Amino acid sequence: MGRVELRHLRAAVAVADHLHFGRAAAELGIAQPPLSQAVKALERELGVSLFDRDTRHVRLTPAGELFVADARDALAMVARAETRARSAGRGDIGELSVGMVGSTTLRLLPALLSAYRTRYPDVVVRFSELPTATQIERLRAHALDVGFVRPPLPSPAEAELVLLPVAREPLLVVLPAGHRLADRQRLHVRSLAGEPFVRFPRHLGAGLYDQITALCRHAGGFEPRVAQQAIQMQTIVGLVSAGCGISIVPGSVAALTGLGAVFAELMPAASPVELALAVPRHGVSPVAANFVAVARDVTNAPGQQ
């Protein structure tokens, strides 16, 4: 019971194309006898003769017409499977899940997305705004391909992920418009002592949290008092505007104007907060690898920092 193989389909199609075993065999790069045998084997397997051939002429039977038409479709489908798999291998096609902390949206994303989509229009990109800790979980679970996170990462995560720094931003103070310090361009950390803080919960992103705490402690000499917690930058700025407290946020958040909050620089210039692209150390799909490459290009371009 010899199964039908693609060589049989290719043989039938070639013979149908040329209506001539010799030329068909030449096209296939084999001699006539094997081609005759292949066609005959196919016909025996199908129980139908596909070609009427006297010693002089070759003609398709009705069954042959049907079969060859179907065979062409099948061969096209196989070719499609091959090319699409190769494309996927090159990262030209596929899907990509990108995670990002809230502030990424504001500055970096538009430029990056536009560059990537220009270069890889056939990749479906899905963005999710998630805190760093959640992204680490999902990267580990392969629910996310890459993620924009705030370093540093907890050490177990460092083992599985590679971090590529993509941006550094200064920290800014956010105050409600009517606050007593709201008219200052720059503020000393010490002047924030005693203020109620709106903060991002530590368990979802220790990097930025600890950096701010250390800043208050060492440059300000006080322990920040947490009045409210929120996990989205819009919410934090909104709570500040509503008078629930003040906050310290990455510089890109200053793009969130019009909410009734004002931003001021920090006086002993705090070390800038980092944004990094986290990528699994192993098993990165070509699609994700290409995205990383584009991200690197965009962030290294002159005029970006």
Added chain:
Amino acid sequence: MGRVELRHLRAAVAVADHLHFGRAAAELGIAQPPLSQAVKALERELGVSLFDRDTRHVRLTPAGELFVADARDALAMVARAETRARSAGRGDIGELSVGMVGSTTLRLLPALLSAYRTRYPDVVVRFSELPTATQIERLRAHALDVGFVRPPLPSPAEAELVLLPVAREPLLVVLPAGHRLADRQRLHVRSLAGEPFVRFPRHLGAGLYDQITALCRHAGGFEPRVAQQAIQMQTIVGLVSAGCGISIVPGSVAALTGLGAVFAELMPAASPVELALAVPRHGVSPVAANFVAVARDVTNAPGQQ
């Protein structure tokens, strides 16, 4: 350069189905090692790894997802090609061109067509009303698969065609309604001497023509005088109605009432005229063969003659 073959597609699909090389190999009826090799060869050919496999688990890569989905489609198309070719081989599917002399339409066709279409609903049947001589040409040119003709056939045609008698009908005289003999139920051939005849042209169907001529000559003792020629039964009866002459036609033509013509039996009962199904002696498609079988069944059924 090993081309992709269906065995590779079957292997990839089986592994994707089970996510387990052992079970996949069992399903394919081979051992694990060859399956591993087949998958690896495929991956090498495509330049992409389709499966992520540590020694414990097997998982599809994104490229694998795409490829396996396409491979399923391709395999389905091959299966479709096979089944349709087999169907065509059994005559269950395809096209059929049937020729017929005019009078066939009236009696035989409805019963035959209904029986055939019930049994073979997926065959597209095309009927053409053609004189015997034209049918012979087209049968020879394979423009017609089978044809209902009036025997006998010219001897060169006999060599290539097989004739199956399917009906015998008596000959009837057709007269215009106002004719002097129009009130008779049966007429002696002799009484038609001198009448102008509307005839079917001999070169398009010698069988019936010669039979009528011989009848007039031997039983009537006269030579029929041709006043008009026509190649369709409706036209012949119409010309008779219009007073252009009389005619002798197969019995089934009597179904053409309402044209102002009357029919009468012939007195020295003429040997009935035959209707036969002509089929090429060689290279008959299964579809045509099935039609012949149904035709034989229908015409041999009790109540038919």
Added chain:
DNA sequence: CGGTTGATTATGCTCTGGATGAGCAAGAAA
């Protein structure tokens, strides 16, 4: 730390699939 599961590597064998050459039928040319 063995035991088990399960994929890969290594090796040998079988049988398929292709090449080569002979056979043969049908049209073309002489």
Added chain:
DNA sequence: TTTCTTGCTCATCCAGAGCATAATCAACCG
């Protein structure tokens, strides 16, 4: 006609593909 050419098929032979068996190695499990 006879002969030549064309072109599919049959027969034989050989290389390599593809499968099996056995060995190897890695990870989970008790």
